Amino acid sequence: MKRLFIIIIAICVAAGFAFAQEKQLTVPVVKIELTAGPGQEQTSTLCNICHSADYITMQPKSSKATWAGSVTKMRKVFGAPISDAEAETITNYLSANYGNGK
Amino acid sequence: MEDFSLTRRNLLKGAGAFVALSALGGLPDIVSAGPRMVRFPEKTDMILLTNRPPQLETPLPFFKEMITPNEAVFVRWHISQLPTAVNLATWRxxxxxxxxxxxxxxxxxxxxxxxxxxxAVLQCSGNGRSFAEPRVLGGQWGNGAMAxxxxxxxxxxxxxxxxxxxxxxxxxxxxxxxxxxxxxxxxxxxxxxxxxxxxxxxxxxxxxxxxxxxxxxxxxxxxxxxxxxxxxxxxxxxxxxxxxxxxxxxxxxxxxxxxxxxxxxxxxxxxxxxxxxVTRMNTRTLIVNPMDGTTLKAKADAEIMGLAFSSNHSIVDVIVSVDGGTTWKKARLGKDMGRYSWIQFFFPWKPEKPGRYTIMAKATNSVGESQPFDATWNPPGYYWNKVEKTVVTVK
Missing domain, CATH: 3.90.420.10 (Oxidoreductase, molybdopterin-binding domain)
Structure with a gap:
């Protein structure tokens, strides 16, 4: 009986050790709303493949050319699966809602 | 960290992300509420820049400490599939x-x-990017991407x-x-x-x-x-x-x-x-106390305090100005924790008259490298290190 008790203790210690060996990470999901407007849904869906929407909302208000450059970078450099037509929709949306009027 | 009173203004200075919001015209609710703070695993309340991949900025009050506590060290990932678990039994x-x-x-x-x-100081190349003029795209860090x-x-x-x-x-x-x-x-x-x-x-x-x-x-x-x-x-x-x-x-x-x-x-x-x-860090300072936009009492003792660091060379001199750069005096340097660490500087100050004061601090390292008075600029928004200006009101 005493022996069994020691074995149980040993198993618990080993289990505890194994637990300490592992560390987990769950990054919370923070809800970020993009401004409502034409193209919002496509922008949200396509951009979210790689990153959360705050990669858009934190940026300084930018010109249409700057947003177009950013969309092109996502497609050409990072291979985002965005068609020409979708790229135009997204660029127009970003320029209209996160633009500086230029 | 007892001293964790975050005023909105201080947070705004720290959270460059929110500078952008002022361009919206008026003050939308989100600005009134201050920057968005989040608490991610093993971290304290941090300023949220981005969620996925995560970029979290350290609130300025932590820079009153010589050593940044682990839970307050900034977070910056580049690609979104972070490891969800690491087991030391199998990790190699x-x-x-x-x-x-x-x-x-x-x-x-x-x-x-x-x-x-x-x-040693860990600092993101884009620390201070939100101050770049013209503004550039990228993680809109204030001063909180360093530890x-x-x-x-x-x-x-x-x-x-x-x-x-x-x-x-x-x-x-x-x-x-x-x-x-x-x-x-x-x-x-x-x-x-x-x-x-x-x-x-x-x-x-x-x-x-x-x-x-x-x-x-x-x-x-x-x-x-x-x-x-x-x-x-x-x-x-x-x-x-x-x-x-x-x-x-x-x-x-x-x-x-x-x-x-x-x-x-x-x-x-x-x-x-x-x-x-990008390679070596340049020389920079940050004035941590008093914080920008705060109000001090005339004829009362105040202490200007901040930090300075410079890549792999010790800071040997920090000069402080309380009149917008017209006159300068040497600050006292704190404990030297080696050439890779930042060093704290202290400057006793007793403003005699009410008014607005512009406090500045400029550091020089052991090989003579210092900071520019005017902002430098590059397209990715790296290397921000201009001599900072902190404006306070004395009443």
Whole structure:
């Protein structure tokens, strides 16, 4: 009986050790709303493949050319699966809602 | 951290992200509420820049501390598939490529190498990007993408010597457990030239401030390249590869590059002719107390306090001005924790008359490198280090 008790203790210690060996990470999901407007849904869906929407909302208000450059970078450099037509929709949306009027 | 009173104004200064919101006209609700604070695993309440991949900024009051507590160290990831779990029973650092002996190092193996450590500033190349004018796209950091941490681990050199670098090796690349969201997104891999990698002070760190690393800061081990920007400090290190040809990965060849000029800067709004990789940190200061926009009492003792650091050379001099740069006096320097650490400076001040005062601080290192009075600029928004101005009202 005493022996069994020691074995149980040993198993618990080993289990505890194994637990300490592992560390987990769950990054919370923070809800970020993009401004409502034409193209919002496509922008949200396509951009979210790689990153959360705050990669858009934190940026300084930018010109249409700057947003177009950013969309092109996502497609050409990072291979985002965005068609020409979708790229135009997204660029127009970003320029209209996160633009500086230029 | 008792002294954790965050005024809205201070937070706004810290959270560059919210500077953008002022452009909306009026004050939308979100600004009234201050920047968005989040608490992620093993971290304290941090300023949210981005959620996925996460970028979290350290609130300014933590910079009153000489050592940044682990839970307050900023977080910056590049590609969105972060490791969800690391088990030390199976985690290994693989050392391979142009070596005599491939290694597969467990944490126990890593701890068999001589343990070395020091205090060093970890700073993102884009710290202060939100102050760039003209504004540039990228992580809109205020001043909170830096930390002063006591690191400990094994010398990279000792690991490489154990593996035996073969003749003709050029670069060494470093990869971590993070993975790209699409196969077309380049994996986050960085490299150092062999000569750089063999420097004594580069370590594979498994301790931050005497404790294991938070997952978001690179558990179980990360590369520490003291004096150089954080982009090289690869987190959750898994692969060290010795290369016989120059490394040509995206994150070295195309990203994290600055104009090939002395300051790494060019005429604002222009494009560089030639670029080189981001490397050494420049010299900078931050005034932590009083904070910008605060009100002080006339004829009352105040103490100006801040921090200064400069890559791999000690700060030897910090001068302070309380009249917008017209006159300067030496500040007292705090405890010297080595050339990679920041140093605190203190300047007693008793403003006699009510009014608005512009406080400035300028640091110089042991080889004469200092800070510019005017902002420097480059397209990615790196290397921000201009002499800061903190404006306070005395009543």
């Amino acid at each position: 650092i693989k050392v391979s490529g142009n070596v005599e002996n491939e290694l597969s190092l467990s944490m126990d193996d890593l701890k068999k190498f001589e343990k070395v450590g020091y205090t 002063n941490v006591t690191w400990a681990g094994a010398r990279l050199k000792d690991i490489l010597n154990k593996a035996g670098i073969k003749a003709g090796s050029v670069d060494i690349s470093f990869n971590g457990l993070d993975k790209p969201p699409l196969p077309t997104v380049p994996d986050f891999v960085k490299s150092l030239a062999v000569d750089k990698a063999m420097e004594d002070d580069i370590i594979v760190a498994y301790e931050m401030n005497g404790k294991e690393l938070p997952m978001l800061n690179g558990f179980p081990a990360r590369l520490v390249v003291p004096g150089w920007y954080g982009t090289y400090w690869v987190k959750c290190l898994s692969d060290i590869t010795v290369l016989a040809a120059p490394f040509d990965g995206f994150w070295v060849k195309s990203a994290y590059r600055v104009p090939d000029t002395d300051c790494g800067c060019i005429e604002p709004g222009t494009a560089p002719k030639k670029t080189v990789p």
